[in-house]
Amino acid sequence: MRKAYISIASLLLFGSVLMAQSPANRTAKTIAADVLAQMPAEKQAEYNKMINDLKGTGEEGVLMLVNMINAPGKGSNAQVDYALSGLTHYVMAKGEESARLATANAYLKALDLVTERETKAFIIRQLQILGQDECIDALSAYLGDESLSGPASRALAAIGSENAGKALKAGLMRRMGTPKTQKDIIVAIGEAQVADSEELLKALLGSGDESMQKAVLHSLSRVGSKASIKEMAEAAAASGYTMTKTNANEAYIALLKRVAAQGDVKEVEKAANDLLKKATKANQTQTRDAALQILLSLKKENSTKLLLSALKDGNKEYRNAALNFASDFANKEVYIEVMKAMQKAKPEVKVDIINWIGREAKCPSKHDVIKSLELRFDLTAMQVLLAQLKDSNFDVKQATVWTLVKIGDKQVIPVLAELLTSDNKDVILLGQDALAAFNGDIDQAVARAIPSATDAGKIAGAELLAMRKATANLTTVLELIKSGSPEVKKAAYTALKDVVSEGDLVNLCGMLETADASAVAPIQQAVISAISSMSPAKQKETITRRMLQAGESKKYLYYIVLATTGEKDALATIVDGFHKGSGAARDAAFEALLNWKGIEAADELYAICKDASSSAYLDRALKAYVKLVSNPAFTGENRLLSLRKAMEVAKTDEQKNIILKQVERTGTFLGMLYAGEFLNQKPVQQAAANAVMNIALGNKEYYGANVRELLNKVMQVLDNPDAGYQKEAIKKHLAEMPQGEGFISIFNGKDLSGWKGLVQNPIARAKMKPAQLEKAQEKADEIMRSGWSVNDGMLVFNGKGDNLCTDKQYGDFEMYVDWMLDPAGPEADAGIYLRGTPQVQIWDTSRVNVGAQVGSGGLYNNSVNESKPSKVADNKLGEWNSFYIKMVGDRVTVILNGEKVVDDVILENYWDRKQPIFPVEQIELQAHGSKVYYRNIYVKELERKEPYKLSAEEQKEGFKLLFDGTNMHQWTGNTVDYTMEDGCISMIPSKSYGGNLYTKDEFGNFIYRFEFQLTPGANNGVGIRTPMEGDAAYVGMEIQILDCEHPIYKNITKYQHHGSVYGIIPTNADHHKAFKPVGEWNEEEIVANGDNIKVTVNGVVILEGNIRDAVKNGTPDGKEHPGLFNKKGHIGFLGHGSPVKFRNIRIKELK
DSSP, rough: OOTTEEEOOOOOOOEEEEOOSSGOOHHHHHHHHHHHHTOSSSHHHHHHHHHHHHHHHHHHHHHHHHHHHHOSOOOOOHHHHHHHHHHHHHTTTTHHHHHHHHHHHHHHHHHHHHHOHHHHHHHHHHHHHHGGGGHHHHHHHTTTOOHHHHHHHHHHHHHOOOHHHHHHHHHHHOOOHHHHHHHHHHHHHHHTTTOOOOHHHTTTOOSSHHHHHHHHHHHHHHHOOGGGGGHHHHHHTTTSSOOOOOOOHHHHHHHHHHHHHHOHOOOOHHHHHHHHHHHHHTTTTHHHHHHHHHHHOHHHOOOOOOOHHHHTTTTTTHHHHHHHHHHHTTHHHHHHHHHHHHHHHHHHHHHHHHHHHHHTSSSSHHHHHHTTTTTEEEEHHHHHHHHHHTTTTTHHHHHHHHHHHHHHGGGGGGHHHHGOOOOHHHHHHHHHHHHHHHHOHHHHHHHHGGGSSHHHHHHHHHHHHHHOGGGGGGHHHHHHHHOOHHHHHHHHHHTTSSSSSGHHHHHHHHHHOOHHHHHHHHHHHHHHHTTTTTHHHHHHHHHHHHHHOOTTTGGGGGHHHHHHTTHHHHHHHHHHHHHOOOHHHHHHHHHHHHHHHHHTTHHHHHHHHHHHGGGHHHHHHHHHHHHTTTTSOOOOOHHHHHHHHHHHHOSEEEHHHHHHHHHHOOOOOOHHHHHHHHTGGGGGHHHHHHHHHHHHHHOOTOBBHHHHHHHHHHHHHHOSHHHHHHHHHHHHHHSOOOOOSSSSEEESSSOOOEEEEEESHHHHHHHHHHHHHHHHHHHHHHHHHEEEEEEEEEEEEOSSSEEEEEEEESEEEEEEEEEOOOTTTSSSSEEEEETEEEEEEOOOOTOGGGGGGGSSOTTTTOSOOSSSOSSSSOOOOSSOEEEEEEETEEEEEEEEEEEEEEEEEOOOOOOOOOOOOOSSEEEEOOOOOOOOEEEEEEEEOEEEOOOOOHHHHHHHHTOOEEEEOOOTTTEEOOOEEEEEETEEEOOOOGOOOOOOOOSSSSEEEEEEEEEEEEEOOOEEEEEEEEOOOOHHHHEEEEEEOTTTTTTGGTTOOOOGTTOOBBBEEEEOOTTTGOOOOTTTTTEEEEETTTEEEEEEEEEEEEEEHHHHHHHTTTTTSOOOOTTOSSSSSEEEEOOOOOOEEEEEEEEEOOO
């Protein structure tokens, strides 16, 4: 039925919700169902509309939703929670008072009706948000209920009115309930700061356990006055002025702050002084800090004096606490007094004060005050700070430097730069860090300081100029290169790339062409930096022109620069330089290739590896090639193909081990098998064993005899400190591995065993007599041997002859096969026939004249279903490619080089499009007149259910199968969401394709039988006598399919239950008794004979009626059903976004 939709939210645990009417005349029930189906909403506008609709349902909607709340452990309440919580907040908006009151009253009514504790608590939490005085009486009733006193107390506290406070006090005075309920009320009194509750709370001091006392003390700290100071002070003293379970000390401090805010300064000052004295004696620094904070906040005129006194304290934490508290009242006068005190202070105190001044300077409102501060008319704060740079204590110097940075006065830059001229390396590094962090132009000051600096200072200065990209100071760096020590020169050369610009290119090129060998690399980097603002094409053009000017003997110096452009022509120039050059020039070209970032260089590096004359370069070239092709951005399949090429030219065990480590990272089945080929080679045995083990253990879907054999071999050869643990892991994996053969090689790499020549097509072969077929096969095999051969482990077609076929026939299967087209052609083309049917296409993508630009892998001969691949995933002509093909029923999935190019598409029967694909047939490698290579051909046969067959009785009665579990040939429409799965037609809504599945043929009067399996909350329908366009429930007829016992459907109408003629004839009241539990298979029969409809489930008739009689007084649902009396039409499954399965579908037409 089209009125049911599935929520896309991941929080929802069941699939769909019924929508019974159009938006114009929806009831409260359908509005509530709509809201639940779409919660949580993805867009704010949608959310607001839904909640506004829900608001309009008033009390009925709220009660309906509350009634849907499941008891604990009985199911998810996510949808209802979203809906009601959203409504609660929505009605709190300005101008919604009437809606708020109506909602609150609905909640109050619901509170009386429900019995589950969790549901009551949920309702009370909503009242905590929107409730006002109208809720007080109802909430007060739960103050003595141990399971609900917490929510009720918090709700009253949130209401916060005078009457709410009285209710809380009344609850406490009655001493009703338990200690737990009493504590909940006490906490709420504190949170709400209920008036006139102080004495009530004081009376409870000393009673109850520590938890109760903690609540009393906390609440007193929030409602108390000076009258409570004595008792609270005693409680703090009893705690030793430290942290205890009652939090007495914290509560006392909070009370003093509250009383101070009330204006009782004298009382608080006396108490705070007493607390400071006793906390000092008790050595409780945090309490001292708190007492000092209170005293500093009381009398501003005494604050500075208190602060200066605290700065003389020997406790660093206490001093810094005092300074931090002073930030609340610090002004110009305070800064002056503190700075004066700093000048006479001990070094450790100086550090604290200077750091505090720095923190203050970071505050925008205080920055300028400190920056322009004068201690007297002839002494500024900046002068005082600068004087501290001469302090012999490094900590003072360091604190001063960083405070100057925070103040940011540009006048101090030269002073900071002077630190670079120090003989002390720590001071130099301090100056370097400070200048690096300084928010201002430091370049000139640093450049002026460099000449008089030590080598350490010169190096630091050069690094600073590089860090600041000080292109105006290139001369300074060049001077260091010219006259500096070796260490300084090295630093200057390193800095060079960061202080150059495009205008320096000519000078840099001159330097490069005359540089010593040790200086070439950094100058090359500087050239690269100088051209970095140009486009890649302009870079290439500029450097190529300079190379011509440099001449043959010097142009090689620019190869590394060309490599950074990434331009195709630049790569060609570098490659040409390698092949034609010698000595330093050839080496430079090679280095440039090694530094090329893109995959474009891989082929050139590989060519070097294969070139015997370049053997001196092989090791580095191969390692660079492996690094490029092992980029995780490429698919595992493509990485494996490239790594196999690398292994073909690898010479050393080190190289082979590097390659095997990357093979392991491909994680592919073929990678595991390939690594297994090296398990008997001792020098690389461990790398091979690790690759096999980690791929197999990381992919539980890899199983079978070959996997078992490899893992058993791995256990024999593992030899490392963790081998014992690894072997145990392998044993466990083998014990849990599924039984079955898994993938079997159907090409042995030696000969054509298991293969034969092609005899016509499956239909023609089926018509041949055995002797005729045998003779034809002999001739076909002779042709096969002339065109197909095995060479170096590869299956090769020379371009002459016909298809190569498996001896064995296959039904459902998965298949791996590597293939390569010979670039010599002609017109490189091939394919793989599945069950004797063309074909998974293979061709040269450059052949645009035949449409090959779409890529390989498509189901080329399809005419109705998709024939083209979804993307081009081919490797270039002459390179290996890898197919993974899966065929189940008539559905095919193809992955080419790790990219899915065909996704569960029906393969049509090319030989007779009126018939479904053959259930079992041979696999064929197509002969198409061009040379093709194959290897790694593996097939895993998939377990296949026997096709459904008509019973003898059904055959006699004239039934026919519409779906036998092997193909969907008789169906059309949405064959994407409706797919083949385990012998069933399975609705998979995650594909989100949309639309219904229909029979190709039309039916009028019939008996329709099928089996169905529901998931929780599932919703579907059977359309009958319907056209393929429009809503089948109205343009035809719909027989409902629904998990109608699911709680989400508790409010649907009788015309919407499973088996009903949607909106027209209801099912029997006890129809639910006929169904098996959700998840089990049910049998259903629908008889449509004229105007009479009969529905039977599991042998029980759940509906029998006449559609004409049902509408004689109008349609029961009040809707137009123009197709209700259609004489015939299609039968369809009407998808509503729920997972549902169907099988064994058959029909008998009635006259």
